[in-house]
Amino acid sequence: MTDIKKGPVSGSKPVAHVTIADRRQFLIGSAGLLGAATLGMGTGLGVRRARAQSRAEISFASAAFFGKETFGDLIKAFNESQDRVLVKNIELPPPSSSTEVYQGLVQQLARRTGTPDVFSQDVIWIAGFAAAGWALPLDEYFPADKRSAYFSGTLNACTYEGKLTALPWFMDSGMFYYRKDVLEKHGGKVPENWADMATVAAAAQKAGDADFGYLWQGKQAEVLVCDAVEIITSNNGAILAPDGKSSLINQKAAVDAIQFLHDTVNATKISPQDVLSWDEEPSRQPFTSGKAMFMRNWSYVYPIAQDAKASQVVDKVGVAPLPAFPGGKSSACLGGYQLGVNANSKQREAAIELLTWLSSTETQHRIALNFGLAPTRPALFQDEKIKTEQPFMASLETVFTGATARPITPEYAKVTLALQSGISKALVSGNVQAEMDTLAAQIDQIVG
Amino acid sequence: MIAAATVSGIGRPRLGKALPGAIWAFLLLTPAFVSLASVSFYPIVNGLYLSLTNTSLITQENEFSGFANYVQLWGDAQFWNAWWHTMWFTAASTILETVIGLGMALILCEAFKGRGLVRAAMLVPWAMPTVVTSKMFGWLFDGQNGIINYILLHAGLIDQNINWYGSPDTAMTTIIIADVWKTTPFMALLLLTGLQTVPNSLIEAARMDGAKGWITFWHIRLPLLMPTLLIAGLFRALDAFRVFDLVYVLTGGGPADSTETLSTLSYKVLFSTLQFGYGSAVSTAMFVTEGIIAIVFCLYLVRQIRRAQ
Numbered sequence: 086m087t088d089i090k091k092g093p094v095s096g097s098k099p100v101a102h103v104t105i106a107d108r109r110q111f112l113i114g115s116a117g118l119l120g121a122a123t124l125g126m127g128t129g130l131g132v133r134r135a136r137a138q139s140r141a142e143i144s145f146a147s148a149a150f151f152g153k154e155t156f157g158d159l160i161k162a163f164n165e166s167q168d169r170v171l172v173k174n175i176e177l178p179p180p181s182s183s184t185e186v187y188q189g190l191v192q193q194l195a196r197r198t199g200t201p202d203v204f205s206q207d208v209i210w211i212a213g214f215a216a217a218g219w220a221l222p223l224d225e226y227f228p229a230d231k232r233s234a235y236f237s238g239t240l241n242a243c244t245y246e247g248k249l250t251a252l253p254w255f256m257d258s259g260m261f262y263y264r265k266d267v268l269e270k271h272g273g274k275v276p277e278n279w280a281d282m283a284t285v286a287a288a289a290q291k292a293g294d295a296d297f298g299y300l301w302q303g304k305q306a307e308v309l310v311c312d313a314v315e316i317i318t319s320n321n322g323a324i325l326a327p328d329g330k331s332s333l334i335n336q337k338a339a340v341d342a343i344q345f346l347h348d349t350v351n352a353t354k355i356s357p358q359d360v361l362s363w364d365e366e367p368s369r370q371p372f373t374s375g376k377a378m379f380m381r382n383w384s385y386v387y388p389i390a391q392d393a394k395a396s397q398v399v400d401k402v403g404v405a406p407l408p409a410f411p412g413g414k415s416s417a418c419l420g421g422y423q424l425g426v427n428a429n430s431k432q433r434e435a436a437i438e439l440l441t442w443l444s445s446t447e448t449q450h451r452i453a454l455n456f457g458l459a460p461t462r463p464a465l466f467q468d469e470k471i472k473t474e475q476p477f478m479a480s481l482e483t484v485f486t487g488a489t490a491r492p493i494t495p496e497y498a499k500v501t502l503a504l505q506s507g508i509s510k511a512l513v514s515g516n517v518q519a520e521m522d523t524l525a526a527q528i529d530q531i532v533g
Numbered sequence: 534m535i536a537a538a539t540v541s542g543i544g545r546p547r548l549g550k551a552l553p554g555a556i557w558a559f560l561l562l563t564p565a566f567v568s569l570a571s572v573s574f575y576p577i578v579n580g581l582y583l584s585l586t587n588t589s590l591i592t593q594e595n596e597f598s599g600f601a602n603y604v605q606l607w608g609d610a611q612f613w614n615a616w617w618h619t620m621w622f623t624a625a626s627t628i629l630e631t632v633i634g635l636g637m638a639l640i641l642c643e644a645f646k647g648r649g650l651v652r653a654a655m656l657v658p659w660a661m662p663t664v665v666t667s668k669m670f671g672w673l674f675d676g677q678n679g680i681i682n683y684i685l686l687h688a689g690l691i692d693q694n695i696n697w698y699g700s701p702d703t704a705m706t707t708i709i710i711a712d713v714w715k716t717t718p719f720m721a722l723l724l725l726t727g728l729q730t731v732p733n734s735l736i737e738a739a740r741m742d743g744a745k746g747w748i749t750f751w752h753i754r755l756p757l758l759m760p761t762l763l764i765a766g767l768f769r770a771l772d773a774f775r776v777f778d779l780v781y782v783l784t785g786g787g788p789a790d791s792t793e794t795l796s797t798l799s800y801k802v803l804f805s806t807l808q809f810g811y812g813s814a815v816s817t818a819m820f821v822t823e824g825i826i827a828i829v830f831c832l833y834l835v836r837q838i839r840r841a842q
């Protein structure tokens with residue numbers, strides 16, 4: 086079903102000739118580091134293999150991201166940086182085909198063959214992978230002092246039943262885009278309250294300064310769940326109770342929040358009815374072509390908005406935390422990718438070595454500059470080079486700090502389908518309370 | 534006979550002389566049978582088996598559970614919602630495509646200048662990959678910039694843009710229109726071959742007796758075309774019942790589940806939530822419904838043929 090392109094990326098060819106001396110040197114040098122697995126390779130049946138290639142071979146699978154380089158280039162750089170581990174890159178589809186990436190990964194992990202040894206994962210898969218016993222707990226390799234270097238929100242999302250089963254890699258979150266020039270004419274202050282936002286947006290729309298006041302994503306798809314998490318949390322509500330065993334989506338806080346989204350289309354009319362069929366890109370296009378005043382979207386929009394070839398609003402776009410309800414706190418939905426180790430990996434030490442390298446300050450720095458993906462280490466937001474080359478990241482630090490994870494449950498795949506369908510029904514029909522009651526009953530049945 | 538011909542073609546192997554023709558025939562058919570069994574029979578049987586278990590990749594369960602999945606299916610509002618949408622899509626698209634296709638076939642049957650070109654051009658929509666068609670219709674019916682809204686607005690038929698894919702009232706209709714555009718040529722082609730088997734002498738004889746065009750169609754062409762119509766309709770209905778790509782690309786099943794079909798539902802249950810047991814029950818239910826549709830068509834076909842005799 087999913088095409089998983091196997092095979093090494095061009096350039097990362099295995100070392101073909103290694104002399105016996107090299108091998109001996111290697112065995113001595115790496116015995117302490119690599120442990121029994123590698124030693125086993127050097128003796129008995131493993132001898133011939135070790136002669137051809139005296140490095141621990143592991144594989145890395147990830148959704149394909151692109152920037153000034155690819156993840157293939159990154160793996161190549163790792164392979165060149167040391168001589169103990171050799172990584173084969175398995176490229177999965179791009180993250181826009183998130184479902185396909187998930188399926189590709191699950192099919193491999195479910196076989197329990199140890200391939201891929203290391204993989205990258207969306208935050209919402211972590212609990213499922215951990216519950217299925219596919220993800221290696223990482224607590225012993227990354228003790229508390231090493232973990233403190235990461236944002237606490239992403240660390241929480243990486244933790245399942247008290248165990249760290251993933252390591253933060255790079256992050257993304259929902260954010261509030263606004264048009265500086267239009268806002269100047271209508272108060273000049275970025276709204277921090279949803280009601281204020283609606284008032285300002287409606288005023289700008291009425292004055293003809295924007296075709297649309299506020300754009301968001303209402304398509305029956307994963308992104309709708311993200312929009313819902315943000316607005317519900319910003320009203321002090323939640324989708325699941327803290328213990329994860331029951332639903333809170335039919336409580337007043339959540340219902341009022343969804344009602345607000347419904348009203349943007351039907352009452353305040355600051356959003357076109359089209360948002361109900363729009364996911365990220367269809368909602369991004371009117372904004373970067375200068376038709377809208379406010380928009381909720383991910384961080385990928387900022388570089389596009391600043392690119393004169395694709396945008397009519399270069400230098401006119403600002404980014405801020407999303408508004409909140411009175412008494413609530415701005416909330417951004419946590420996105421981004423985390424790293425995991427296959428519990429069946431036969432090369433644990435090598436896998437941990439790759440993991441450590443990929444999530445290190447240096448590599449995250451490189452990813453921030455070359456891919457435009459935000460680091461999961463707060464310290465890097467102070468980096469001068471990142472500040473100059475990716476100026477939007479610094480202004481987003483506050484957004485990232487408080488990012489909220491989607492429900493953490495091994496049944497997330499079922500929960501999200503129910504949420505997509507139930508919230509879509511509420512938005513279309515306007516019977517928010519009734520639809521949320523039905524939805525809550527469904528979710529209780531799934532997670533209870 | 535086939536076997537004998539093949540044997541002589543191979544170049545008189547000694548083995549060939551020793552084996553009777555029937556065995557050779559079986560041997561030669563074996564590869565085809567094995568490949569058919571592995572890609573067709575095995576998945577069906579395996580699907581049936583899985584539907585009787587609680588197999589799930591996430592919970593790692595894999596136990597026999599009898600008819601529990603089917604009991605759950607019976608009470609599953611989402612399944613019935615998808616079932617009705619699928620039936621509605623199948624009926625609407627098959628009927629529209631048969632009627633419009635028949636009209637096209639009747640036109641293409643006449644001799645006119647450039648007929649070859651028209652016949653070839655007609656096939657373009659059908660030859661296009663469905664994903665491309667889907668994207669194209671996505672843009673045509675786009676709520677903001679779609680040309681359909683533009684035309685309707687300027688013709689004065691609507692006073693504000695319609696959000697075709699964002700409203701449960703129009704989303705399914707729009708998908709049906711896309712399917713009709715894509716698959717009508719296929720129906721036209723099938724019906725055209727049927728029409729061409731109607732002996733011209735019959736029609737000419739009717740004309741000599743003074744029958745007008747409409748009467749020759751109603752009393753001669755249509756009855757003779759009936760078996761072809763039924764078979765073409767059956768093909769189309771079975772294919773329409775499996776609709777996946779149009780829905781997946783255009784709406785993903787939304788808004789408010791209004792375009793969810795059995796294919797998209799079983800895809801979600803099987804590959805997103807990884808409940809292989811329950812997902813197999815959904816696809817088995819699909820298989821059974823398709824079987825019933827096929828039987829109804831076949832019974833009707835047999836009756837038609839009997840009546841003709």
